[in-house]
Amino acid sequence: GRQYHINLSYGEVSKYVLLPGDPDRVEIIASFMDSYKIISSRREYKTANGKYKGIDISITSTGIGGPSISIALEELLRAGANTFIRIGTSGALQPFINVGDLIIGTSSFRLDGASNDYVERGYPATANYEIVNALIQAAESLNVRYHVGIIASTDTFYVGQGRPGFNNYLPKNKENIVEDLMKLNVLAFEMESSTLFTLSQIFKARAGCVCSAVANRIKDEFVVNAGIDDASKVALEATKIL
Amino acid sequence: GRQYHINLSYGEVSKYVLLPGDPDRVEIIASFMDSYKIISSRREYKTANGKYKGIDISITSTGIGGPSISIALEELLRAGANTFIRIGTSGALQPFINVGDLIIGTSSFRLDGASNDYVERGYPATANYEIVNALIQAAESLNVRYHVGIIASTDTFYVGQGRPGFNNYLPKNKENIVEDLMKLNVLAFEMESSTLFTLSQIFKARAGCVCSAVANRIKDEFVVNAGIDDASKVALEATKIL
Amino acid sequence: GRQYHINLSYGEVSKYVLLPGDPDRVEIIASFMDSYKIISSRREYKTANGKYKGIDISITSTGIGGPSISIALEELLRAGANTFIRIGTSGALQPFINVGDLIIGTSSFRLDGASNDYVERGYPATANYEIVNALIQAAESLNVRYHVGIIASTDTFYVGQGRPGFNNYLPKNKENIVEDLMKLNVLAFEMESSTLFTLSQIFKARAGCVCSAVANRIKDEFVVNAGIDDASKVALEATKIL
């Protein structure tokens, strides 16, 4: 039958699925394909099927955070997918990363809660190395600036990433999180990859992540949608390479 | 300026905001109001403003899970709201709860990750008692079946709620979670209230939650959308009482 | 047979039990009843049975801390009680609370150890809402100042509540606990309610708590026994309302 949240049945998606967070970004990414069709839209889960250089690729939005991407992943696997590339936005944590640069995640700092439901925190949230290689090769071939390394997935956008919450609430252990993660060589904050990587490894699926840096938290810079087109093209091209 | 995710500025929302998870449910709830207008829709955050028996009420969808509702709450507070009632769906954990019954949460079992970013796990995720009273009074006046007690917020819908994941993956500590929570007098599973309650208390905002039981996990029953209309009406009526 | 610590058998106590910490306070509270009789006294557990406006009410002292109140609760339940109101003293954590004011706890910050033996820390230590309502109504009818909200139960009176221990020992994580809890909108410190609330919910018993503020930790004020008579009267009156 149809999967409860994504509203798709087995065989309705491709083996390769690109995973933006924002439903509105599904069509933006799809527009770089040779052709596409929206096949479903329920809650934060919108899905397009399309063709890119002869390959069948699906795009499904995941919503924000580990809980909603865990549902997308569980249900897409049951619908027949097995290779996932998240296309996201992120806040860079290193001074050498420019806004608009791409960040290819090799692994994630598990600061989320969802992955803990599956396995204890010491289990590494790692991207599949074949996807990492394909993303690097695609970024090289498209001649875009990129960085390769660890990214950190938090469960909250404000306090969890060191931004003061409402009424300037910020607990002591979050005050220096930006600086602490910079020293730990973490490249950027986002909110979904640690759940995606952890679950994919358990399920023997391949997963990767390419984010654009829409902000740099060290230099306090921000440009709306910076680099998202590049991330989309790199993810599509990487899928072709795989 | 405009809040980054919900795309609304200070003063654009009412003091009272109803919070369904599903963007598609915003208009369903709004249809029980005397009048309404969709004022924004970005990502999983769709907002309607309306009038119910003379009171201004907003409705904003939160998406699924603690991370996305934490963003909704942080940004709605900045937009001027201060009283929140989540309208959700849930899976009942007690044999005496019928599918379609309402569940009014007095507090939440914090099985989420997002609230941990704000305060350690021993801090109680409690609904505001005035909202609990108003919801009970509303349910009585509308003559619908309801239950009052603890609900549990998980970060994953499958494994975290004791459903086998892909390839039947289920870690040992989740195998008996349905039965364990039943014995602990938890009424139902859902995925957002513990984040909502925890953050609201820190921010001196009032929050409550009324869910319909679309499933009963003990009796293995499920009815699509069971009770959602009742939950919507009770939440609207409770807002009038407040 | 007789319960091991409280030295009472099934049927010897009323359904309603008031729970002061201090054995010497049992008779002080009982003196506000129409009649009473001390029926048992062993270790820190002294019990009086009495009549208040036609209702049978017992009073049992619990001693200090989660371990000793857990024993009182377990054994009183076996003796036939099912509704509990703790009457305590507390140190206020908000500047707007005067010494002598009452604090009605809606829920407790679980900083105790005893409740962890029963269920993990994310489970909310919540007062029964009917008792909260009855305590509010009683406080209104007796025209005493009161506050409603979260209270924090610690396992130590000195270091756990931010007071330097012997030789001024104070670990770093306790140095700012008064200020941190103030920001989290916690109303006061005491040492028993989180165990009482957590266990009562598991046992389907009703529990509540009314404390007098004998100190204000923010304003560094202290008055011996301030408000204890008020707390006693409110608890008795609330029992009548229930």
Next chain:
Amino acid sequence: GRQYHINLSYGEVSKYVLLPGDPDRVEIIASFMDSYKIISSRREYKTANGKYKGIDISITSTGIGGPSISIALEELLRAGANTFIRIGTSGALQPFINVGDLIIGTSSFRLDGASNDYVERGYPATANYEIVNALIQAAESLNVRYHVGIIASTDTFYVGQGRPGFNNYLPKNKENIVEDLMKLNVLAFEMESSTLFTLSQIFKARAGCVCSAVANRIKDEFVVNAGIDDASKVALEATKIL
């Protein structure tokens, strides 16, 4: 001034203090001294001063559990004491321990909450070796059966020690605790020594513990007050040795 809970000032107690849990046991222990006088009684804290073979010794009851003994210890230190021997009752966890035997604790399994307020859980709750030696020597000289080893301090008497709670509630992780601790060579359950030992080490005070086995949990045996007189005599004699 007077200490808040024990109601004693600096100099009113001896350097040596014996610590039973039960206030009623203060006079029982004191009756083995050459002379004594009750000097204070407030809450669960009753204190006697006396002489034993020429030495000044105080006896103060601590109440049940880590929270109340932490208060006794903090305040007795401020009153001038520096050497403490707990005299307790316990439930034996080894088949070779007879009801009525004495157990001399070398260290405690920290299953309490109070000691965590002072230092993280890996810090060892250890008895002072001079007191251990004195207790052994005293037990030898009085020709009583005794055992030397680890004891476990829990925060609850029922569930924490593997006894079913009200309505037979027993969480999974407590079902085998008796057998698990037996395999770990823990001699007995009691409820105060881990707090006593941990805090005493931090405060450079000396502490020890001698318990009688009033029950054997493996053999399901129980004799009221078995061995308490022996424990009292051994503690007094050990104090003389020190």
Next chain:
Amino acid sequence: GRQYHINLSYGEVSKYVLLPGDPDRVEIIASFMDSYKIISSRREYKTANGKYKGIDISITSTGIGGPSISIALEELLRAGANTFIRIGTSGALQPFINVGDLIIGTSSFRLDGASNDYVERGYPATANYEIVNALIQAAESLNVRYHVGIIASTDTFYVGQGRPGFNNYLPKNKENIVEDLMKLNVLAFEMESSTLFTLSQIFKARAGCVCSAVANRIKDEFVVNAGIDDASKVALEATKIL
């Protein structure tokens, strides 16, 4: 000056260092080089410098476990090294891995204690992707059987890897660890890579790991030294590729 444990000064080692656990294996690995010389031997740290196909390579034994490899890594970095390949033995956890096969670790399950001193457990212990690629390429060119994936680093060889300890002691949470890790797609047990990977990422050094499977825990097979020569040759060849 000289590093305290490895007894080497800055500049005395190559940028590339191979890291066996066993000091006796230093010369075995070195024998596959074109030339080498033992330059130091203190405690479990023996170091050889050599040439392989024109490249300068050092080999330093690390001893067993995270603590001793953390010292080797800290001191080798100070001595000028920046690229590390551990050559180890391991116990395979998948039925498809033959004894004698090689396992190339992409990341490690952090079941060690040493890495926790540096960063909390959610930080991923990940191998450098360039080294992973070089090891794969080397294994292909040498035509040896290999597997690529997650390995688990434990702090104990017996109980931590599910083998009964002395007197058959095995705590409940270790009873099924072999089966649990098999389901989590972990390839093998060893005892050093999670410390190596975690610290190397923090220090911006590159690290990888190639182990031979000397045992298969699922099939209960064991062959002394199986595959160690292959692992040595692959590591040397990979160094040349880097």
Next chain:
Amino acid sequence: GRQYHINLSYGEVSKYVLLPGDPDRVEIIASFMDSYKIISSRREYKTANGKYKGIDISITSTGIGGPSISIALEELLRAGANTFIRIGTSGALQPFINVGDLIIGTSSFRLDGASNDYVERGYPATANYEIVNALIQAAESLNVRYHVGIIASTDTFYVGQGRPGFNNYLPKNKENIVEDLMKLNVLAFEMESSTLFTLSQIFKARAGCVCSAVANRIKDEFVVNAGIDDASKVALEATKIL
């Protein structure tokens, strides 16, 4: 058969085993015996058998850290040993300890990972009191300066003991560890005793530890090998006393 790592069979070692960390120290200690013979050397495990004042004593090096000493202990027990005295070097944490003084550990602060595989962290890592007494008596008879108390076992020598790691990396929670442990009355840092003590208690073996202070971390003093001869002699003499 032969134990896998120490390469010895049942009966090849004495009941009494001295445990230095460094293999090179085995012969140094042995040289204080009346006669000895090296019987095995594999990895970091070197073993000598000898005679001291008529008693058979073995000496086995353990390597650095909990993982390697856990292997030594497990395998020596299977080889027939049952009494263990670690002879180590340590960094003193109290101003009154001179470099070269001996430290006799009564118990260990469990900051290691290996002991956690066996039992949760609250279980006390305690030395056997008979060995503590014998070590004290031996130190007295040899007229060397010594201190008796708690020692702390860390899993890393640099960051875990508050020394900056490579590139001055030091996480916030380690910045004050020297001062914090000094206030907690911990005498010294070393890296093996908490694993040794914890496991020995579980296995009903006797274990103790005597360390020389080669450094004083408070006074920033360091003398290579200071006091090691004294520690060796005290351990040998204590064995004779036992």
